[in-house]
Amino acid sequence: MGARSARIERKTLETQISVSLDIDGQGNARLQTGVPFLEHMLEQVARHGMLDLQVQAAGDLHIDAHHTVEDIGIVFGQALLKTLGDKQGISRYGHAYVPLDEALTRVVIDFSGRPGLEYNVTLSRPRVGDFDVDLVREFFQGFVNHALVTVHIDVIRGRNAHHIIETVFKAFGRALRMALSIDPRGTGATPSTKGVL
Numbered sequence: 209m210g211a212r213s214a215r216i217e218r219k220t221l222e223t224q225i226s227v228s229l230d231i232d233g234q235g236n237a238r239l240q241t242g243v244p245f246l247e248h249m250l251e252q253v254a255r256h257g258m259l260d261l262q263v264q265a266a267g268d269l270h271i272d273a274h275h276t277v278e279d280i281g282i283v284f285g286q287a288l289l290k291t292l293g294d295k296q297g298i299s300r301y302g303h304a305y306v307p308l309d310e311a312l313t314r315v316v317i318d319f320s321g322r323p324g325l326e327y328n329v330t331l332s333r334p335r336v337g338d339f340d341v342d343l344v345r346e347f348f349q350g351f352v353n354h355a356l357v358t359v360h361i362d363v364i365r366g367r368n369a370h371h372i373i374e375t376v377f378k379a380f381g382r383a384l385r386m387a388l389s390i391d392p393r394g395t396g397a398t399p400s401t402k403g404v405l
Contacts, residue, residue: 212388213260214290218283222275223267229287231388233260241265241280243273245339246347249377250280256306256381257388277343281350288355292388295319300399302387306379311366313375315383317359321405324358325349329376331369344373348380 213230237254239247241263254261263284267276292298303316325348331341352359361380366372391399398405 212291214287216283216287216290218279218286220275220279223265223279225267225276225279225283226262226264227280227283227287228260228262229284229291230260231257231288231291231384233258236260238262241276242267242269243276243339245337246273246277246280246343249373252374252377253381253384256378257384259381259384273340273343274346278346278350281347282354285351285354285357288351292319294398295405296398297390298399299387299389299391300405302383302385302389304379304382304386305364306375306382308371308375308378309368311368311371311375312364313366313372313379314362314364315359315376315379317357317380317383317387319356319387319405320358321356322358323352323354323356325352326360326362328360328362329372330363331372332367333369336370336373341369341373344376 212232215228217226235255235258237251239250241247263280265276265280269276300319305314327345334341361376363372
């Protein structure tokens with residue numbers, strides 16, 4: 209199997225985003241986004257997903273972080289889709305439960321070729337530091353639309369908004385790691401009765 213890596217750039221009037229991704233990495237992250245809380249969360253995805261992830265972003269942060277966060281999700285999704293090619297041999301499905309103190313979240317992923325997000329997250333406050341918590345959903349919506357995956361995110365319990373969001377991103381990384389792994393018992397075939405994902 210060849211290298212499963214990709215580099216994608218996206219430029220709009222609102223943002224300039226570059227993402228480099230190696231899904232068979234060591235869990236390393238190099239991030240310059242201007243949104244420190246998002247960088248902290250993306251570090252969780254890289255470390256727990258065992259992905260090597262580089263993100264360089266310049267956005268209209270003088271307005272707010274919405275366009276930057278959403279577009280990083282979009283470009284991350286595009287890069288991930290590119291790394292997989294025809295998806296032959298991948299496990300396809302992944303899931304993870306992750307706790308952090310009182311918070312517990314489950315994330316389930318299907319590399320189905322169909323974008324879909326079920327986002328069941330309730331947070332106790334509108335901001336964590338300077339970060340607008342509504343942008344967590346925007347990141348994942350951008351990601352699923354462009355990675356062509358189905359993602360279910362369910363917060364089972366939690367009080368602290370930082371803890372809850374961190375469990376979401378950690379569980380997302382762990383679920384990605386499982387879904388992207390090569391099935392050791394597989395034949396290398398596409399994991400679908402349709403023969404295509």
